[in-house]
Amino acid sequence: MLLPEPLRSWDESFDVVVIGAGFAGLRAAIEAAESRVAVLVLEKMPAPGGNSIISDGSVAAAGSALQAKHGIDDSPELMFRDMLAAGQGLNHPQLAQTVAEASASAVQWTVDRLGVVYQDKVLQFGGHSVPRTLATPKLSGAAIFRPLLARALELGIELRNRTFLEALATDPSGSVRGVVVREGYRHPEPASGTPRTIRSRGAVVLASGGFGNDVGFRSAQDPRLSAAVDSTNAKGATAEALQAAMAVGAQSVHLSHIQLGPWASPDEPGNGTGPVFATYVAFPYGILVDPATGERFVNEMADRKTRADAILRVGHPCIGIADSVGLARSGQRIDACIRRGVVRPFDSVEELVLAYEMPPAALGGTLDRFNRSIAVGRDADLGKPILDDAEPICHPPYYAMRHWPKVHYTMGGVRIDTNARVIGAEERPIGGLFAAGEVTGGVHGACRLGSVSITECLVFGRIAGLGAARSVHG
């Protein structure tokens, strides 16, 4: 929307206004504040953190000190190529390159400046050519987020919760000069809170996250993703700030590329406990069947998109099945899954069949057939790789979990350049507007690799904060 007229009617002024208090927003705010400008961070929810604080805190970095310590040979070029392979070539190459090149220094910054402690091993996540993922001791994003927030507050950055971005205010040339917000906002009530205008003398940094929990916005892009599909995201993962940027002419890219997790259970909210059983036990050692037919329908080790799409095509939750030997081989504990009723143990195939109302003969046939595939070391039906230590599924107790995909990550968002400037009409940057993190599109193309999201937030958060601080004096 256009500026309030006259200009003196702004309620207050800051140098830099950051929208969103997650990894990207706080990293941007810290970088700006360290350049001695006055920074305000606005968060629409009652507390900061969003998806960042509930993430698993795993961060990909190419050429990290930890990789060197463990003798792992890696390079930003290799990470870049992995990102493009996963992204099906849709990635904006320069954005992906920017993330890969700055990944090691971004992670080192969390160690040196925030005191973040990582496990003394480097993990290899799916789609990465080498081990390059650092993980916090308890696999918790909070272990990075808390010191990040502490550092921001220590620098005198002002953080206001329950403050909703209603619109970006532009001058007649189209440059962003401030924001119109609602203070005292109560998510998700659209009209709640009191309007207030805040001038940004330098720039606004959009770091509002993805829209995985915005049913209206996401289902316009992918009509399968109605309210019947849950999300692993925090409640505040909605699209209003992204739409506010589009309303002032920000280009959007890749909005219809929405990542679904095939490892999710409909019997618990959010990310939950089920993914551990699915990812480490049922998919590698067991099978996934359609309870209506008792038959397998997808390679259980195919990529996330293939598996999630296949379950959605079946049209109802599918059953992941493993046995006690598979569980033992996985080295995982699933006590929490069982306590919550997400994974159920059965003493026999007959009990399992009854519980999910499956055709008994068909499931028996499916197990026999798959067990023969294990015996010959080759799954001729669906091409799933048979692990060396896999054994036929015939050792009770059996374990089973219902699977129904959940929205996990939104690859699309506003278009940015390598300086984190938001691109508008005629491919020109919009004055006074930067963006970083999941609200942007292009870094990951059609599909994000695990553990690159936090890296992206740290890399582009820093770039956006630096750019915004510079525009105060520019």
Next chain:
Amino acid sequence: MLLPEPLRSWDESFDVVVIGAGFAGLRAAIEAAESRVAVLVLEKMPAPGGNSIISDGSVAAAGSALQAKHGIDDSPELMFRDMLAAGQGLNHPQLAQTVAEASASAVQWTVDRLGVVYQDKVLQFGGHSVPRTLATPKLSGAAIFRPLLARALELGIELRNRTFLEALATDPSGSVRGVVVREGYRHPEPASGTPRTIRSRGAVVLASGGFGNDVGFRSAQDPRLSAAVDSTNAKGATAEALQAAMAVGAQSVHLSHIQLGPWASPDEPGNGTGPVFATYVAFPYGILVDPATGERFVNEMADRKTRADAILRVGHPCIGIADSVGLARSGQRIDACIRRGVVRPFDSVEELVLAYEMPPAALGGTLDRFNRSIAVGRDADLGKPILDDAEPICHPPYYAMRHWPKVHYTMGGVRIDTNARVIGAEERPIGGLFAAGEVTGGVHGACRLGSVSITECLVFGRIAGLGAARSVHG
């Protein structure tokens, strides 16, 4: 942009203003004019027709009179399911359903009201479960477009060429009230022509087509599609009108889903002659190899997207190869391809290898291996179906063509509802704005089936024209 003030400053007024003179635009204009409202059609190019007139004029219809005559059992429900399967579930179901349900009557209208003549056979295109495609005698869109244009002019519709849509003019409520155009526009010079404002008393119908030839816009969504990738489209297939709609708040969907043709030759511009050789000879009876390795790399009969992506990953043009028996079995003539130098004949494998600088031993091995696959009736390497009448590739002359994908169709565009109203903020229709045809997104999801595009233009063109005419009196 906001209305010129005061309102009386409009240069002229019509009831309905249609942007784009292709199938969708003219179908809309005719429907509106038959409701006795004054219709103006604006076309930015020097002549009407765009992609419509250069299309192959094939139209899918479920439950057509011609299907009945030939005893083909079909239904809108089956066509709908085919569209959703191709679209990977991203289709807006109600839009796809609208097209499928009205498909037969839309085609019948071209027969009854325009006198269009179709071949007396029903074709089965890839991805369709049954034969349902009608084709004009010479496979030319002009055979439908010319009588459509004649009917429009007969109805007194005014058509202005070289008239570029600069902006949609909105009132303070955000409804579209007219257009700002440039008359005497010379494509693609952005500042050419003279500004003029035209009021739409009822509505504006956006029917400006896709953006297959807009390198900047398409490569923002898919960075592989730089100027190095050609297009089968007409020169005017650019995104300005789509962007004008987005500038007044139109939602966009599926912009990054851009269809590439793997059957295209870089040795001729546009659609050209090569696709006949590729589609009917080399893909089904021959092989596609990377000239750098002399090896196959993709199932030559996989879907369009799989094959085009695979060639782009190779990174340079690949070589489609067949022999004289394959050509004979195809029943096709490739004289035009050879005359243009797009397909080259060779008396021996040695000559072919030399011409494309391939490693001779590798290509020999690839041919031997594939010929053994033909002998056993199964392609264990890449899973290509072996045709019953296929024979080993060893009968000179050999024929070869270079392959490099071209942009063929853009699935994404403005979001519409089943009444062809353009959807804006908060999922509400934008007043005074309808859209139809390739400028809209959602009908086809991630992938359009062949011959459904003209159907869509006729179906939603009619709906948009009707809605626009009604808004004159509303």
